[in-house]
Amino acid sequence: MTSFLTKSAPIALTAALAISPMLAPTVAFAVPAGGYADLVETVAPAVVFIEVTSAVQAISDLPDNMPEALRRQFKQNTPQEAPHAGLGSGFIISSDGRIVTNHHVVFGAQNVEVTLADGTKYDADLIGSDAATDIALLSIKADVDLPFVSFGTSEQMRVGDEVVAVGNPFGLSSTVTSGIISAKARDINAGPYDEFIQTDAAINRGNSGGPLFNNAGDVIGVNTAIISPGGGSVGIGFAVPSDVVREVVADLSDDGTVTRGWLGVSIRPMSDEVAEVLGFDSSKGAVVEAVSKDSPADTAGLEKGDIILDFDGTQIEALRDLTRAVAAKEPEDKAKVTILRRGKEMFLDVTIGTLAPQKT
Structure with a gap:
């Protein structure tokens, strides 16, 4: 479980006294x-306990100014790798034993053991894992149909x-x-x-x-x-x-892999000052900081300083809007991009490339 150190302020909730005399309940999501x-x-039998054993490499980069005698002693007394155990959860999504969990739960695992709600244990195989969304898919083999x-x-x-x-x-x-x-x-x-x-x-x-x-x-x-x-x-x-x-x-x-579209640009948010000059109520779009050579963006004619406002029908209000819209495309898909270049609106056609797998 990834943790983040932050502070949160308490929020006071108050009940509204003036309400409509007819308030239809949300049946599908009402508290049972x-x-x-x-x-x-009904659902608990499909939730599993995951135990992972992985090897963690010992620290190999020692300070350059460490005395040689101490360096030799450190290497002699430090194992090159030591077993590391991790715990997590998952859930079965098919009767033949496919299981969803987090990428960070199984990343680097040498062995993955899955325990069902009834205590039955299975060794699991990793079908594939996606670091970008932190999702992994496992498989276990059982002699019976699983919940x-x-x-x-x-x-x-x-x-x-x-x-x-x-x-x-x-x-x-x-x-x-x-x-x-x-x-x-x-x-x-x-x-x-x-x-x-x-x-x-x-x-x-x-x-x-x-x-x-x-x-x-x-x-x-x-x-x-x-x-x-x-x-x-x-x-x-x-x-x-x-x-x-x-x-x-x-x-x-x-x-076992995830294929995503690739445009080939580095982007940053539009500044409030630029938004004001352009007459926008607030900053929007993605400002192109750099274009990778021979990338789909380069071939389409995108330039440094262009402001991407729309990508194939998706309005770009924040940087992640463009990231997701491009990633959702298949390689070789065609897309129309609306940009502002020196204050003038332009339209470019781009052929999407393939994003290289994320390194972890």
Whole structure:
């Protein structure tokens, strides 16, 4: 579980006294009568406990001014690699044993062991992993059909909707917590495709890779990160939306990798001063700082200083809008780009390239 050191201010919630006499309930996401016991009994068998063994290389870069005798002693007494154990969560998405978890849970693993809710253990194989979205896909072989859960549509979830998290915090298997969606589309600077669901359901270390359910029992997120000054839950957790996870898992299922589009530009936000000069109410678009030689952007005629306002129908309000829009394209796709160049609006056609796999 990734943690971030930050401070959060308390927010006071007050009830509105003047309300409409007719307030239709949201049936699909209403809190179940009597609690979540029926829901948990249905979905918990598909949530798994993941134990990882990996090798961590010892520090090899020693200071240049270290005395030679001390250097030799340090190398003699320091093992070249030592086993490291890690814990996480995951969930089964097919009866034949495909399992979703976080990339950071299994990254660098030599052995991955999966324990089902009934205590049965299996060695798992890594089908593929995507560092950019922190999603990994595993596989186990069982002699029986396994219980599994399905993805819901995260886009349909609203701030305030009830959610349930199931996982293995601190190794405590099958732990259930509940809460609400606190915010959507959160960018926490964890990667280029940040669009996290924020929840106040208690999420701790070991919940990484576990599912976040709606009240229909559908997975609408994969618990991935927390803000935790002290290492425990403070009610601010983040999940990768299921709409993103579903696409990544489908891509990983094909060949173990994720293919993304590539444009070939370095970008920065528009400054408030430039926005004011151009007559915009606020800064928008992506300012091109550099164009990679022989890249799709170079071939299309993009230049340093151009301001990208629209990419194939997606308005660029923030930098991540362009990053996601380009990544969503397949290599060799055609796209129309709207730019401002020295105050004049222009349209360029670009053929998308292939983004090199992210190094981790």
